[in-house]
Amino acid sequence: MHPKKLPQDVNPKGVFACNELDLKEVQVYGFDYDYTLACYKPSMDYLLYNLGRDMLIKKYKYPEGIGNLEYRENFAVRGLHYDFEKGLLLKLDSFLQIQLGAVYRGLHPVPDDEVLRMYKNRIIPIAYVEAPPKHSNDGVRRTKMIQLADLFSVPEMGLLCNVTEYFLRNHIDYHPEILFRDVKNSVQSCHPIMHQLVVENVSEYLEQNKDLRRFFGRLRKADKKMFLVTNSPFHFVNKGMQFLVGENWKDYFDVVIVQARKPRFFTEESRPLRIYDEVKQTQLWDRVTKLDKGVIYLEGTVKQLQDMTGWRGHQVLYFGDHPYSDLADVTLEHGWRTGAIIKELTHEIETLNDQKFKENANWLQMLTGVIEEHQDYEGPEVQDELDEWMKERDELRNEIKSVFNKQFGSVFRTYHNPTYFSRRLFRFADIYMSSITNLLEYSTSHTFYPRRGVMPHEYTSYFV
Numbered sequence: 336m337h338p339k340k341l342p343q344d345v346n347p348k349g350v351f352a353c354n355e356l357d358l359k360e361v362q363v364y365g366f367d368y369d370y371t372l373a374c375y376k377p378s379m380d381y382l383l384y385n386l387g388r389d390m391l392i393k394k395y396k397y398p399e400g401i402g403n404l405e406y407r408e409n410f411a412v413r414g415l416h417y418d419f420e421k422g423l424l425l426k427l428d429s430f431l432q433i434q435l436g437a438v439y440r441g442l443h444p445v446p447d448d449e450v451l452r453m454y455k456n457r458i459i460p461i462a463y464v465e466a467p468p469k470h471s472n473d474g475v476r477r478t479k480m481i482q483l484a485d486l487f488s489v490p491e492m493g494l495l496c497n498v499t500e501y502f503l504r505n506h507i508d509y510h511p512e513i514l515f516r517d518v519k520n521s522v523q524s525c526h527p528i529m530h531q532l533v534v535e536n537v538s539e540y541l542e543q544n545k546d547l548r549r550f551f552g553r554l555r556k557a558d559k560k561m562f563l564v565t566n567s568p569f570h571f572v573n574k575g576m577q578f579l580v581g582e583n584w585k586d587y588f589d590v591v592i593v594q595a596r597k598p599r600f601f602t603e604e605s606r607p608l609r610i611y612d613e614v615k616q617t618q619l620w621d622r623v624t625k626l627d628k629g630v631i632y633l634e635g636t637v638k639q640l641q642d643m644t645g646w647r648g649h650q651v652l653y654f655g656d657h658p659y660s661d662l663a664d665v666t667l668e669h670g671w672r673t674g675a676i677i678k679e680l681t682h683e684i685e686t687l688n689d690q691k692f693k694e695n696a697n698w699l700q701m702l703t704g705v706i707e708e709h710q711d712y713e714g715p716e717v718q719d720e721l722d723e724w725m726k727e728r729d730e731l732r733n734e735i736k737s738v739f740n741k742q743f744g745s746v747f748r749t750y751h752n753p754t755y756f757s758r759r760l761f762r763f764a765d766i767y768m769s770s771i772t773n774l775l776e777y778s779t780s781h782t783f784y785p786r787r788g789v790m791p792h793e794y795t796s797y798f799v
Contacts, residue, residue, distance in 0.1 A: 341690070341693040343436055345685060345688060346684075346776075347684045347688075348770075348773045348776055350767075350774060350777060352783035352786075353760075353761045353765060354766075354785060355764065355765075355782065355784055355785060356676045356765045357776075358780055359782075360649055360650060361649075361650060361652040362559060362650040362651075363560040363644075363646045363650055363651045364560070364652055364654070365562045365651060365654065366562070366564075366651075366653070366654050367577070367653075367654060367656060367657075368576075368659050369565065369567055369656070370487075370566055370676065372575075373541055373575045373579065374541075374542045374544070374676075375540055375541060376539075376542055378540050378715055380406065381490075382532065382533075382540065383490040383525065384406040385406070386525035387491065387494050388401060388404065388494055390524060391494075391498070391518065394521065395521065398505075400505070401426065401497070401498055401501050401631065406490065406497075407493055411483075411484065411489055411493055411742070412426075412677065412739075412744075412745075413488065414484055414755065415743060416464065416483075416755070417480065417515055417516045419480070419511050419512040419516075420479045421453060421511065422509075422511030423440055423445065424438075424492060424496060425437060425438040425439070426749065426755075427754065428754055429752050429755055430458065431460075431461060431464060431755065432458050432459075432752070433456070433458075433459065433749070434743075434744070434749040437736075439496060440499065441496055441497075441499040441502075441503050442500045443500070454637070461477065463477065463479045464480050464482075465735075471527075478510055481515070481730055482755070482756070484658060484756060485656060485657045485660075487526055488510060491518055494522065495514065498514060501760065510719075527636060530570070530571040532570065533574070533575070534574045537574055541575055544579060546772035547579050547771070547772055548579075548580050549772075550774065551580065551773055554613075554779070555587060560589045560646065561587055561588050562589055562592070562644075563588050564592045564597070564600060564640075564653075565594075565595060566593075566597055568594055569594075569613065569633070586629075590626045590632070590644065592608070592631075592632045593631060593633050595613065595634065597660045598638060598659065598661075600634075601636075601660075601665055601668070601669075602664055602668075603636050604636060604638055605636070606635060607635065608632045608634060608635030609623070609632065609634055609635075611631040618633060623639075637664075637665065644714035648669070648670040648671065649672055651669075651671040652673070652674060653672070654674040654675070654676055655674075655675065655676070656675065656677070658716045658756070658763045659763070661675075662764055666765075673763060673765050673766075674764060674765065674767065674768070675764035675767035675768075676770065677746075679769075680768065681770075683739065683746065683747060686738050689738070692738060695731055695735055696735060698731065699732065699735065702724060702727060703728060706721065707723065735750075766783050
């Protein structure tokens with residue numbers, strides 16, 4: 336009972352639309368740096384993990400034994416939540432439901448019955464997951480979970496799970512929230528060391544993208560303005576951009592702002608821009624009244640950027656890799672258009688294009704339809720048959736999940752719902768893609784149209 340025709344392959348270099356976006360309206364292209372213009376090799380994960388692990392021992396006096404814990408590549412995926420009350424790493428869907436089978440304490444999955452006993456429900460209360468909106472009167476922060484939504488947090492999760500496992504195995508009592516904060520602070524305090532090591536050996540850590548220069552050239556030719564706003568320091572960005580684009584990389588940009596401290600750059604109103612002196616490698620005290628090409632700025636706010644340039648609203652398209660700190664505020668507060676760079680899309684699309692995956696996904700759809708149609712028949716034979724079908728469906732779902740990532744499955748969906756990460760991505764990004772240079776496949780006057788999805792009450796499909 337297998338279908339004759341499987342869906343066509345998805346283009347790994349595609350640009351995918353959540354919202355209609357007409358590039359003719361866009362006059363200004365803005366970029367984040369890390370994991371947007373600069374994409375890192377797996378060696379970056381190992382570097383951050385090792386630096387963070389050593390810092391835990393040196394600064395926080397963690398047991399010497401954790402020095403033997405090696406980084407496990409492909410253990411965690413971006414977008415998971417860490418429950419710092421219970422010490423669990425888990426995956427939530429767009430309805431805040433826990434994906435059973437994707438709840439981990441240390442390196443081991445927690446059995447479903449234990450998860451349900453701990454949470455008393457599969458759905459997590461929203462106050463546990465999301466802080467109250469900025470403008471609400473409820474200033475109390477009751478959140479008990481933190482989402483790890485950028486790629487720099489993947490090695491953090493690896494370290495967190497490894498140390499948790501070490502404590503459990505050695506019967507060492509620990510406080511999950513203290514451990515989480517120590518791991519986060521250790522990895523983040525190592526960023527200056529990481530910056531220095533990357534600067535000394537760029538090609539070891541940075542993926543070359545030969546199309547980036549051509550992409551910038553094309554935007555310039557189309558008379559588009561360009562700016563860079565990054566949290567990273569200048570010497571680090573400069574070395575990376577020289578490697579990616581060439582010595583004259585700054586010529587492409589109308590404004591360059593480093594050490595911006597996003598998301599505060601997008602939310603604070605009064606933090607003055609400073610000029611950075613490249614020669615003396617220090618910030619100047621001069622008042623900034625206009626933004627000049629070729630000058631490096633640091634800190635500041637988006638309000639100053641908009642006021643000094645006149646760039647506003649839908650004429651600005653900003654690209655970043657973090658749906659919240661890069662994209663949420665600029666789209667919700669300032670009406671900018673947004674693009675997300677999601678590096679994992681390459682692996683996800685390769686998996687979707689696999690022949691066996693397509694067959695399994697198609698058969699799962701058909702099997703679910705058969706169960707749905709026959710579930711109201713009564714009688715013991717019917718129930719036995721339904722149980723068999725349900726068993727097969729569960730096995731198929733697990734097989735489909737594990738081909739993306741053995742522990743947590745796809746970044747974008749739980750078994751059938753979008754993940755919590757997807758929901759936020761689709762809300763805050765007008766378009767998303769695996770690499771910024773995927774845009775070279777489209778003209779600078781292209782309009783991206785979102786697919787007309789089928790709502791639950793509409794036809795089962797628009798295709799005849």
